[in-house]
Amino acid sequence: MTDRLAALYDVENAWGRDDEFFLGVAGSAPTRVLDLGCGTGRLTLALAAAGHTVTGVEPLRTSLDAARAKPGADRIAWIHGTSADLPAAAYDVALLTSHVAQEIRDDDEWARTLADLRRALADGGRLAFDSRDPSARRWERWTPAASRRRLALPDGTAVDAWTELTEVRDGLVRYRHHYQFPDGEALCSRGTLRFRTEAELRASLADAGFTVERVCGGWAGEPVGTGDDGELIVIARAAP
CATH class of the missing domain: 2.20.25 (N-terminal domain of TfIIb)
Incomplete structure (x- = not known):
């Protein structure tokens, strides 16, 4: 990604209902939050501003450099890498936002990512991500x-x-x-x-040691298949 593309990304991806949703998942009490695939840091910075201890992980150097240059970036632990670089049992909440889960195209890589996330989360920790509903x-x-x-x-x-x-x-x-x-x-x-189906997402999460709490179809918590958002928004728990 060039510097111009990074700037365009920020313009096209301003703060929205999805960010509000994931900020709500993190909660109001300070906790340890992982933002995997944090991009240029829009939500990452907001999580830190809300008082959480935040780690942002991003494989694309240009995006990570853009995030690090923003006000408040010094509050965040930034990692240039992938889920394989995560420490064990270090987080209470893990987020994959802006449909970054769909960027992980290979099924084996998706399984490895979920396994890494389960390892990185404390028992009972929450995982939340969005994926567009193929239907x-x-x-x-x-x-x-x-x-x-x-x-x-x-x-x-x-x-x-x-x-x-x-x-x-x-x-x-x-x-x-x-x-x-x-x-x-x-x-x-x-x-x-x-584009994975709800059934495919649920099966992959179970295989990785997660229990699905709910799947929403929209940012107001609508059931899957209703409304106009066309999402599969997943919240799961790391099983003991």
């Missing part, structure tokens, strides 16, 4: 016509952006985000997401 077929909205938007960077630069769906196959959805700058520079950010 909602949200990718059908990822077309240039439906997704065209204009973004304003902090320096006032206006950037035209749109999303292009490139492939849907075997539970994987591939896409490109396009960004056109007024100086003529064009950037493209490619991505591939894994």
Whole structure:
């Protein structure tokens, strides 16, 4: 990710209902929180500001550097790495937000990540993450016509952006985000997401030693398959 893409990420991913939800999962009492795949630190910084002891883990150096440069970053333990780098029994809450769970496409890698998280959580610790519900077929909205938007960077630069769906196959959805700058520079950010069903998520969590407490379909706690959010928001406990 370039510096310009990191800046665009922050503009496109402002504070929202999902952040409020996960901040609520962490609770009001200070606790030890892991933000795995913390990106540029939007929620990570808010968790620390709320009084929690926070660790942010991110494999992408550019994103982590952007997070470390923000006000309040000195309150957070930052790790450039993956779930494999987590210490044992070090956290009471683990969060994977902004659909980072869908970035873990390979089933074996997903199983290893959940095993690492179970090892990193104290007994009874909570794991929460979001994954888009494949039955909602949200990718059908990822077309240039439906997704065209204009973004304003902090320096006032206006950037035209749109999303292009490139492939849907075997539970994987591939896409490109396009960004056109007024100086003529064009950037493209490619991505591939894994859409797992609720049954697949529940089975993988059970295999890793988690007990699912609830799965919501939206940020107001709606049942799966209702509302317009099209989510699978999972809250689970690390079984003793």
